[in-house]
Amino acid sequence: MKASEIVWHNEESVRFMQSLGTLSEEEWRRPLGPGKWTIAEVAGHFAAWDRFILEQRLPYFFGAGPLPAGPDADELNARSGRESRGRSRDETIDDFVTVRRQLIAALRDLPAGDWSREFQIGESRMTLGHYFAGMIEHDEHHFRQIRQALENG
Template sequence: MCHDKHQIISHYERSIVFVESLAGITEEQWRTPIEPGKWTVAEVIGHLTPWDEFVLKQRLPFLFIEGSLPKGPDVGEINACAARNSRAQSREETIADFIHQRHQLIDALYEIVDKQWQLPFTIGASELTLYSYFASLVDHDQHHFSQIQKVLKNIEAIKWISSI
């Protein structure tokens, strides 16, 4: 397996482990905003699932064929709907949905032949490779995962200080 493909799949596999670990936090922590006025941990995790589905169904099948890609969805609408769903779902449901969709994406990535990871394709005015496309999605995950880690550490620090 080429290094680029391995790197992306490895991140996605680790992301499942990270999200599975969130099953051990309290409901209060799960429903805590990552910053004042921002999404909760639940909403952050919940919004990743529809984007994985979009990539799986509306990007991967069309990247290396002639013709234009299907139009992307309205980002605000997708995110708002995902946030609403995450508020209504249990933690277990949101985590299970994430894991299920992420596994499907990983399976699809394994099916892509190694040489395709460096072939150029165009989205709008941007020329990308599969690796550069997924590297930006990995950065997006890592940004949100670091926000979650930060808020969870802050909650633990506040609890510790309050117990003194």
């Protein structure tokens, strides 16, 4: 995946999240399905992952040492879900927008040559394009869930 496509997706994700600012409190707190997270909780977990990428991935991808260990995904998601339940819609959206714009700026600042360089995570070798393609799949999966919950509401 090209750098421009990755930046474009992230810019679109900001617009999508901002569009959720028109939701009623009932819609914002609506579960995606039986036993599932609410739209608020899903929206709230993105910033935690973006912070992890900004702080624990981007600075280390091309360094000499190993990457810092990743978080326990279930723990990070549970914590961000709890935090989202206690915050307003606007606070959650503003947090997402702020952190995602920081990520966009960091991506734009990467040297062009870094996009084709390989790095290693565990046993996997990949490029930034491949890494961020996985992040985009994650975003799109949840954006589809949110759209579907709102359509079925």
